[in-house]
Amino acid sequence: MESSTFEDGSAIPFHRFLVFGDTGTGKTGALVRAFTDRNLDMESDAVLDGDVKPEGDPGIFLLACEVNRLSTARAFNPRLRYRLVWTKKEANEVFAAAGAGELGQEGIHTLAIDGGTEIQRLIKDAQIGSNMENAAQDKFDYSLFNESTRKMLRISRNIPLHVVMSALVRMIENKE
16 A cells, blocks of 8 residues: 655555444445445445455455454455464564564555453453452453553554554443
């Protein structure tokens, strides 16, 4: 992806997006198509029937926290590069590589994080550790948890790539 500039020659900053919604609303598909396949109607009959497939963009790197989302992501972007992470330490390794410019040197222009909600779970798991007594409501340090979450968001804000992140939000309808 070429670097864009304003008319005065100054660089256009990288974009940051948060894609949120309930389960099954298409967040993962949106992440791995960010800045690509803009003219391909993913809901068209030809795509849904498998007659037309997206080419995919190898410039998107997916930090995935769940295996089932990974298969969905690869269906939407077959050229997707990714890392499936199971721990906060592994997620931090991806953030560090992106922040140091290593992913950019490999032709990556977008870091897609699927999902922010799962990253929070990794942060909580790391904080609890192997001591299950730490998981008790009265012993869990929510201020430390909140600070760790803010730190992760600050890190993602400073990555020299476009960053798109999904987050699960349960929608509750008021029946009245």
